[in-house]
Amino acid sequence: MDWSKIKTILIVSFIIINLILGYIIYGTQQTFEKKVPVESEVFDQVVALLASKNISVDFDLESYMATVPSLTVSYESYDLNQSADNFLGEGYEVIDGVAILGEEAVKVENDTTLKYFFTTALDDKNDCTLEGAQGIAERFLAQYGYETEDAPWRIDQQGEFLVVTYKQFYKSYYLDEAYMTLAIYDDHVVRFSRKWFQSVAVQNVSRQIVPPSEALFKVIERAYNETVTYGAPIVIEKMELGYRLDDSILFSYIKSGDVFPYWRITFSDGRIIYIEAVKR
Amino acid sequence: MNKERFKSVLLIGLIVLSVVLTKNLLDSKTPEIAVNPDVAVSTVSSSLNIERIIYPQDFIIGFGGGSYTGVYSEETRNTIWSLTTELLPAYLSQLDLTVIDEEEFRAIEKTRSLQMRLPFAISLNNFGEVYGVERGFHEILDSPIDKIVISSSQPNRVYLANFEDGQYCYLKGYEAEQRIATQISKVSEAMTTEFRRVDSLVNFRVLQEDGDQTFFNEEIIPITGVEPIPFVKVAKEIDALAERQDSEIQTLLIKAFGNSSDFIKRLEEIDGSKTYIYGYGDKALRLGISGEISYQEKLSSSVETSSVSFKEGLDIALGFIDGYGTSPQSLYLTDYQVTKDGVYEVKSYYFDYRMRDLSIFTKNMTGGHGIEVVMKNDVVTKFKKNIRRYVKSIDASEIWADGPMFIEAIINKNFDVISENFVKDKAIDINDTETNWQMSTYVLGIMQSLKNVELTYYLDSTLDDERLIPAWSLEIADTLYYFHLYTGDILMMEKIGVPEEVALSRK
Numbered sequence: 088m089d090w091s092k093i094k095t096i097l098i099v100s101f102i103i104i105n106l107i108l109g110y111i112i113y114g115t116q117q118t119f120e121k122k123v124p125v126e127s128e129v130f131d132q133v134v135a136l137l138a139s140k141n142i143s144v145d146f147d148l149e150s151y152m153a154t155v156p157s158l159t160v161s162y163e164s165y166d167l168n169q170s171a172d173n174f175l176g177e178g179y180e181v182i183d184g185v186a187i188l189g190e191e192a193v194k195v196e197n198d199t200t201l202k203y204f205f206t207t208a209l210d211d212k213n214d215c216t217l218e219g220a221q222g223i224a225e226r227f228l229a230q231y232g233y234e235t236e237d238a239p240w241r242i243d244q245q246g247e248f249l250v251v252t253y254k255q256f257y258k259s260y261y262l263d264e265a266y267m268t269l270a271i272y273d274d275h276v277v278r279f280s281r282k283w284f285q286s287v288a289v290q291n292v293s294r295q296i297v298p299p300s301e302a303l304f305k306v307i308e309r310a311y312n313e314t315v316t317y318g319a320p321i322v323i324e325k326m327e328l329g330y331r332l333d334d335s336i337l338f339s340y341i342k343s344g345d346v347f348p349y350w351r352i353t354f355s356d357g358r359i360i361y362i363e364a365v366k367r
Numbered sequence: 368m369n370k371e372r373f374k375s376v377l378l379i380g381l382i383v384l385s386v387v388l389t390k391n392l393l394d395s396k397t398p399e400i401a402v403n404p405d406v407a408v409s410t411v412s413s414s415l416n417i418e419r420i421i422y423p424q425d426f427i428i429g430f431g432g433g434s435y436t437g438v439y440s441e442e443t444r445n446t447i448w449s450l451t452t453e454l455l456p457a458y459l460s461q462l463d464l465t466v467i468d469e470e471e472f473r474a475i476e477k478t479r480s481l482q483m484r485l486p487f488a489i490s491l492n493n494f495g496e497v498y499g500v501e502r503g504f505h506e507i508l509d510s511p512i513d514k515i516v517i518s519s520s521q522p523n524r525v526y527l528a529n530f531e532d533g534q535y536c537y538l539k540g541y542e543a544e545q546r547i548a549t550q551i552s553k554v555s556e557a558m559t560t561e562f563r564r565v566d567s568l569v570n571f572r573v574l575q576e577d578g579d580q581t582f583f584n585e586e587i588i589p590i591t592g593v594e595p596i597p598f599v600k601v602a603k604e605i606d607a608l609a610e611r612q613d614s615e616i617q618t619l620l621i622k623a624f625g626n627s628s629d630f631i632k633r634l635e636e637i638d639g640s641k642t643y644i645y646g647y648g649d650k651a652l653r654l655g656i657s658g659e660i661s662y663q664e665k666l667s668s669s670v671e672t673s674s675v676s677f678k679e680g681l682d683i684a685l686g687f688i689d690g691y692g693t694s695p696q697s698l699y700l701t702d703y704q705v706t707k708d709g710v711y712e713v714k715s716y717y718f719d720y721r722m723r724d725l726s727i728f729t730k731n732m733t734g735g736h737g738i739e740v741v742m743k744n745d746v747v748t749k750f751k752k753n754i755r756r757y758v759k760s761i762d763a764s765e766i767w768a769d770g771p772m773f774i775e776a777i778i779n780k781n782f783d784v785i786s787e788n789f790v791k792d793k794a795i796d797i798n799d800t801e802t803n804w805q806m807s808t809y810v811l812g813i814m815q816s817l818k819n820v821e822l823t824y825y826l827d828s829t830l831d832d833e834r835l836i837p838a839w840s841l842e843i844a845d846t847l848y849y850f851h852l853y854t855g856d857i858l859m860m861e862k863i864g865v866p867e868e869v870a871l872s873r874k
Contacts, residue, residue: 337663
């Protein structure tokens with residue numbers, strides 16, 4: 088047979104094979120994340136039950152991801168000298184693990200937390216506004232190469248400072264234990280710390296998620312105990328799906344690891360309860 | 368021609384792409400851990416002899432006339448202990464018990480005798496359970512014992528002491544046991560180092576001047592040279608840096624979490640230590656960079672448990688140890704505690720092991736013990752093990768030609784530190800002129816508080832130094848010291864303090 092014709096046939100058949108393979112792979116990845124509406128009837132029942140326990144729900148949830156993948160996260164690690172070069176330039180001195188130049192200092196804690204701060208006390212009144220703080224924070228991050236697409240997670244007054252906090256996300260999921268905080272005084276950043284995941288990899292395993300109604304139901308017992316203790320009614324402000332690293336007395340100073348999804352329940356007074364989100 | 372060439376390139380490209388896609392697809396389908404049924408671990412311990420698990424901390428032979436020796440040979444120790452564990456259970460079952468006072472017990476210690484100090488105070492009821500003796504003992508037996516003495520001058524008795532509570536007694540058998548005398552003679556012939564009581568070494572004239580103080584310390588220490596003890600090069604049991612696919616790691620994972628690998632998370636610490644977590648932390652296994660294997664289980668209140676006896680718990684602990692790495696033949700129980708946690712009875716078993724006939728103190732482990740097993744009722748909720756494998760001995764006699772240092776020389780060398788601790792431990796006011804603390808009374812005070820002198824190996828598991836260092840361990844007042852056998856340097860010192868509830872719970 089004609090060699091050219093054989094090639095044409097082979098090309099066509101490989102295109103078909105590749106399309107099929109591609110479709111299967113795409114299909115598997117799609118099942119990692121599947122959005123479904125919240126079963127409003129059950130959800131409302133749980134909300135009613137919460138209300139009877141003096142816990143009110145102050146958020147709307149129309150849909151949620153019924154399946155999500157597990158992730159593998161790995162922290163950025165920092166080298167003191169490199170970080171000091173970046174923030175302080177040349178001529179700094181290292182004393183007890185802290186690089187110091189004039190009023191500014193840099194240190195690295197447990198390889199994974201970077202801290203930059205002013206060593207002098209500030210006594211004048213802080214002139215910075217909430218609106219101005221975000222701009223100052225953004226310029227600071229851009230200057231040192233730590234830009235983020237996300238808006239600040241929150242800006243609040245802490246003592247003399249305005250503190251801008253950024254949190255890391257994977258798609259729409261929160262990633263706990265990864266943050267940047269910037270304390271702003273007048274027109275400059277006087278304290279900056281960063282603990283950030285360098286890589287977030289998706290595992291090839293998809294997890295069935297506990298529906299929000301079930302997660303809220305699990306909140307009852309834990310929140311109710313506290314209502315009894317504090318006597319005040321509780322308002323649940325937010326309910327989010329995301330990831331967090333486990334903690335245990337068994338280990339410390341995690342560099343990298345696998346994370347499972349958690350429902351994060353935030354109360355109006357700032358308290359947080361995590362509910363295990365993987366169906367067993 | 369150009370068209371043909373393009374087709375060839377395209378074809379090759381498509382073939383490569385299909386290979387890549389196929390690999391990608393296969394990867395995503397492969398389970399995280401291929402479970403090999405052959406590596407399933409047996410849970411029942413067969414290699415450990417439970418009767419060897421209860422084993423004295425040290426063996427001393429009295430020759431009479433104030434002369435003693437310490438026994439370090441594993442073989443001789445085993446012979447003596449076999450004899451003891453033959454006599455004691457037999458006498459226990461006859462229960463012909465006589466309570467005596469301290470003076471009588473001290474007198475028996477001065478005769479030709481085999482003396483064994485137990486690593487912790489064990490109740491005779493627990494001891495009897497291990498050796499299959501029926502329960503229902505005399506109430507005095509509820510209090511734990513910490514020393515056993517068998518004398519050739521009273522060959523049908525076993526003397527027991529509980530120094531903490533000040534209780535002493537002996538159990539009587541029907542026949543005189545001739546093997547006691549034979550054993551003492553055998554050790555006497557092979558004796559290389561002579562030991563004496565501390566109080567026999569002190570100059571009494573110094574004491575007389577001080578008047579009302581009495582000097583008494585029955586602890587024995589060597590007065591002739593101890594044979595050189597080699598350093599030992601050792602290796603960690605596990606390599607925490609090994610990959611998850613490594614067969615040893617897999618065996619451990621299957622042991623900890625069973626065959627379901629789907630819910631296992633892996634976390635890596637900055638130093639390279641790894642923790643494997645099942646689900647949301649129901650069970651966790653940590654492989655530390657310094658060689659320790661730790662396991663933890665959250666006991667859910669819905670799990671049915673039942674309380675266990677001392678021996679049943681010991682069996683569970685040994686089964687657990689056997690499954691995680693190796694279990695040294697020289698393993699023995701060094702401490703045992705019982706506490707309460709809500710509805711659960713919490714039993715903690717601590718084990719140590721020997722290498723080249725000496726016990727090993729492992730720094731950074733609870734009480735320096737090689738293995739810790741904690742169970743709530745019959746479920747192990749905490750397990751920690753940090754032991755080493757023997758690689759080879761390193762002769763020290765060339766580097767330190769003078770040989771091991773004597774206890775007195777070590778105390779002299781470290782006198783400043785020791786006396787500083789001593790003053791704190793005893794809450795002595797050195798400016799108090801009435802008690803007249805002079806140098807001589809100082810030294811006497813220290814010598815009088817000298818306790819639990821032992822030859823051991825010292826391992827600092829946090830250092831990257833895989834060597835066992837021969838050491839003298841001893842206690843002065845409330846401070847425990849480890850001294851380098853050859854240089855006399857302090858390897859470690861710490862305050863001793865057993866909480867009262869723990870001391871009570873050993874019964």
